[in-house]
Amino acid sequence: MTPDQAIWASLPVPAFIIDPQDRIADVNSAGEGFLNASRKAVLGHPVWDQIAADAPIEEAFERARSNGTPLFVNDVDVGSGQRAPLQCALQIAPLLGQPGSMIMIISPRELAGRMTQSHTVKSAAQSAIGMAEMLAHEIKNPLAGITGAAQLLSMNIAPQDIELTDLIVEESRRIVKLLEQVEQFGNLSLPDFRPVNIHDVLDRARRSALLGFGAHMTIIEDYDPSLPLAFGDPDQLLQVVLNLLRNASEAAGGDGGTIHLRTYFEHSFRLRRSDGSGHSLPLQIEIIDDGPGLPEDISADIFDPFVSGRENGTGLGLALVSKIVSDHDGWISVDSVPGRTVFRLSLRRVPRDYEQEETT
Ligand SMILES: Nc1ncnc2c1ncn2[C@@H]1O[C@H](COP(=O)(O)OP(=O)(O)O)[C@@H](O)[C@H]1O
Ligand SMILES: [Mg+2]
Secondary structure (H helix, E strand, C coil): CCHHHHHHHHCCCCEEEECCCCEEEEECHHHHHHHCCCHHHHCCCEHHHHCEECCCHHHHHHHHHHHCCCEEEEEEEEECCCCCCEEEEEEEEECCCCCCCEEEEEEECCCCCCCCCCCCCCHHHHHHHHHHHHHHHHHHHHHHHHHHHHHHHHHCCCHHHHHHHHHHHHHHHHHHHHHHHHHHHHHCCCCCCEEECHHHHHHHHHHHHHHCCCCCEEEEEECCCCCCCEEECHHHHHHHHHHHHHHHHHHHCCCCEEEEEEEEECCCCEEECCCCCEEECCEEEEEEECCCCCCHHHCCCCCCCCCCCCCCCCCCHHHHHHHHHHHCCCEEEEEEECCEEEEEEEECECCCCHHHHHHC
16 A cells, blocks of 8 residues: 555545546545445446535535635535435545546534535524524513503603613613514514515615615615526515625624625526435525624624624524525525625526416
8 A cells, every 4th residue: 555545545534536527536435434335336426416515515616626726615414315414514625636636525514614504594593593582472561561660650750860761761672672583583484485586676675775774885786687587585585685784784884885786697506405406596696795894703603593793783683584595495605804795695596387387
């Protein structure tokens, strides 16, 4: 055994060499274990038939190949057809000296990355939300009582104490607002799917932002006019865009900033599930701001409920976004550095058989 072969055989994590045609050119013994198949049985087979990742990585993989750059993908569920999917990180790099060939190492999830995905709202998060909904419901009534009592009190007390009853009323109002956001989750119904002109949704969101929370922002449209209709619930998608615009406006601070709304079509963008099924998500909507970027300490968790980087934040805005996008079978990702934060929403187009369904 040459030292190279020894290294390859001893690597404790599944590793694959992928040829320029996306076939498995080699696999180490940990990889054989991962696939539960012998090297001989998988050599020459298309890699994406053997390894199913719950993330649209093929496109990023292609880009890494053509740019000759490495690619790291965190938090993907990787399955192999037979076994239940595992949450993994993928490390992919061009193979030196063999143009077009790539090496891919699969390791169980450790580090959180910049690309945060949220296809499944995690079950812990789900039950946290369920609990909070119940509490929200229980707290609202007594809170209304407290507010009412404080308002009554304020009619009969010395002027210097009014400040105190005002405080009670104001703080209660803040709690009610939080509770209402929590309740939004419970009230969220499944999307009422129909063909949606995403540019109409963006326009509505833009106008409403400029009249309210985003009055200090400049919002620039950069639309692909030939974009086909999306398939989704227009009201829920409006909610998604509004939440993203609100966050961008809040991140910008008082001096304002610029938000670009960009749409484009990307034919090759697919969502692959760990069970091997998949569908295409060719409609891309990007909300790009020039603010300070995600706070580093929470950047991996921003789609989780109650994670907020703002004073007075609830951390529910992006959790709701994540829930809606996941109900839409869509995808949302974020890429953020100071000065440029991009939230990218990927959606389905109207299925071919949709009109038939309507008319029959
Ligand atoms: N465009 C953005 N730029 C910078 N930080 C952002 C942006 N969008 C979201 N964030 C960060 O993510 C956190 C979570 O957002 P969200 O779930 O909407 O909760 P909230 O807005 O109530 O804090 C925000 O508090 C903020 O720190
Ligand atoms: Mg928010």
